[in-house]
Amino acid sequence: MPQDSITIKQPTMISFVKDLPNICSLAGLFSALIGIYNAILGNFSYAMIGILWAVLFDWTDGIIARKMKGRTEHQKAFGPQLDSLIDIISFAVFPAVFLLSYGQFNPLFLPGAFLIFAAGAIRLSYFNVFGMVDGKTYKGLALDNNVIILAFLFLFERFFSHLVFSLILYALLMIMMVFNLAPVKTPKFTGKWFYFLISYTVVLTSLFLIIK
Numbered sequence: 001m002p003q004d005s006i007t008i009k010q011p012t013m014i015s016f017v018k019d020l021p022n023i024c025s026l027a028g029l030f031s032a033l034i035g036i037y038n039a040i041l042g043n044f045s046y047a048m049i050g051i052l053w054a055v056l057f058d059w060t061d062g063i064i065a066r067k068m069k070g071r072t073e074h075q076k077a078f079g080p081q082l083d084s085l086i087d088i089i090s091f092a093v094f095p096a097v098f099l100l101s102y103g104q105f106n107p108l109f110l111p112g113a114f115l116i117f118a119a120g121a122i123r124l125s126y127f128n129v130f131g132m133v134d135g136k137t138y139k140g141l142a143l144d145n146n147v148i149i150l151a152f153l154f155l156f157e158r159f160f161s162h163l164v165f166s167l168i169l170y171a172l173l174m175i176m177m178v179f180n181l182a183p184v185k186t187p188k189f190t191g192k193w194f195y196f197l198i199s200y201t202v203v204l205t206s207l208f209l210i211i212k
Helices: 014-018 020-041 044-067 073-102 107-130 143-154 162-181 193-211
Strands: 137-139 185-187
Touching: 014 020, 014 073, 020 044, 020 073, 044 073, 044 143, 044 193, 073 107, 073 143, 073 162, 107 137, 107 143, 107 162, 143 162, 143 193
Parallel strands: none
Antiparallel strands: 137 185
């Protein structure tokens, strides 16, 4: 029988939803959606809570994927693609929408929002092609670090006028965007850093609930 006449059975799209790392990735997507929704409504503390949990789920899905045994080659190939698409929503769409909303959708904030979108798309595309420098090193600042830093900065928002903090926010996001694309080596936070992220997420979630 000619080789091109053999039909290779492919898994259905919905079958990948049953894969535990992908469930975790989708939980992160839902958290990012909560963050974007609250950012648009102006509930900025709740927006920060949502995106912090999106980061935590993003780290968790990779850990689960590496520890799980018996995953198929299709599942191993699909997971990183799903993760990358979710990353652009969590770590490019969210900060861009957050900047626009905090800037009260003033057109002056549009260039910054576009640059955040563009930098996220470029960085993730580059990563998907070239990967990491080595197992412990990225080229450029990883996008998830942006929102981790942003959440910490936002704890001090109440000490500034809205105008002043909007300019601080704008400047910080532009600086981080440069580092996202810069040809500098940055460490991948793994191992015990995961437990730090859990604590960081729980503590900041509690603080944002108090100061909302």
